[in-house]
Amino acid sequence: MLLSCQNAAWAYDGNVAASGLNFSVAAGDYLCVVGENGSGKSTLLRGLLGLKTPCAGKIVYAADWRGTDIGYLPQQTAAQKDFPASVQEVVLSGRIGRLGWRPFYAAADKKAALNNLKLLGLERLRGRCFRELSGGQQRRTLLARALCAAQKLLILDEPLSGLDPSAAQNVYALLQRLRQAGLTIIMVSHDLRGALRQASHVLHLQNKQKFFGTAANYKKWLEKKHV
Numbered sequence: 308m309l310l311s312c313q314n315a316a317w318a319y320d321g322n323v324a325a326s327g328l329n330f331s332v333a334a335g336d337y338l339c340v341v342g343e344n345g346s347g348k349s350t351l352l353r354g355l356l357g358l359k360t361p362c363a364g365k366i367v368y369a370a371d372w373r374g375t376d377i378g379y380l381p382q383q384t385a386a387q388k389d390f391p392a393s394v395q396e397v398v399l400s401g402r403i404g405r406l407g408w409r410p411f412y413a414a415a416d417k418k419a420a421l422n423n424l425k426l427l428g429l430e431r432l433r434g435r436c437f438r439e440l441s442g443g444q445q446r447r448t449l450l451a452r453a454l455c456a457a458q459k460l461l462i463l464d465e466p467l468s469g470l471d472p473s474a475a476q477n478v479y480a481l482l483q484r485l486r487q488a489g490l491t492i493i494m495v496s497h498d499l500r501g502a503l504r505q506a507s508h509v510l511h512l513q514n515k516q517k518f519f520g521t522a523a524n525y526k527k528w529l530e531k532k533h534v
Contacts, residue, residue: 308369309334309459309491310355315364317350323514324350326363330510330519334459337482337492339502339522342512348495349382351512352464355493375404378457380450382464383442394440394448395433398424401455416455423451426481442469450478454485461485463494467501479505 309332316326325347332338340348353359354366357374378401390397401423402416424430427447432440437448446469453461461482467475479501482492486507496502502509502522509525511518518528 308332308367309336310369310372311367313364313367315354315361315366317347317354317359318362319350323362325354325512325514327515328364329516330508332460332491332493332508334491335486335489337486337505337507338494338510339506339508340493340495340510340512341497341499341502342517345514346512347514348512349464352379352462352493352495355462372459375456376459378453378455378461380453380461380463380466383446383449383468390437392437393433394429394435394437395420395424397437397448398429398433398451398455401452404456419455420451423454426454427451428477443471443474446470447474447478457490460491460493463492463496465495465497467496467498475501 311331312328315328317324328351340351342348350359354361356377356379392400399412399416399420402412402419405416406412421430424433427450429444429447429451432444437445440448446466450463450466453463466478470478475498482494483505486492494502494506503526506522508520509518509522510516511525518525520528
């Protein structure tokens, strides 16, 4: 087990945003979190990232867990789109959490950045200013940055936003390769069809946990709902 939510809940100003969450994620799992807008998906991600403390229950992590083991791709904001740095600098910044007391990036950090630029097909753009890129190129750059940080867990909040169908399929293929290499993935997505095709497990939220289980069992659960 990598992490486990045990009857966890989160609230804002006394109003519960997500409650009754009981699920676990193991190494190599690909969990897709689905639900309507305002159903608690982003709140859950903030909790998993340690940015918000549960108002009830708890999250239990593996004994060897470190906060720096997470790579995170947030939903893109206007400020991110206008970031005044090169593509390579943005991707390399994913290694900041590993610098410790070192004032400069090491050769290993630069190698990781280059590898992830290649992985996302961005090597020829590495000298370009990030804000000059297309929306899809920016999204891939930020994904490469998240991969530079991820050691055990990659958390993605709507990673396909702004991507055309071809680019989206490429991202799905990449995520499957990463999972096969042992990386655990938790992804919030509105692409239910893609989630059912790609994910190993599904968590359905509606301000509380409505379903957690394998993607195959989630399909059966949906069929029963619509009978």
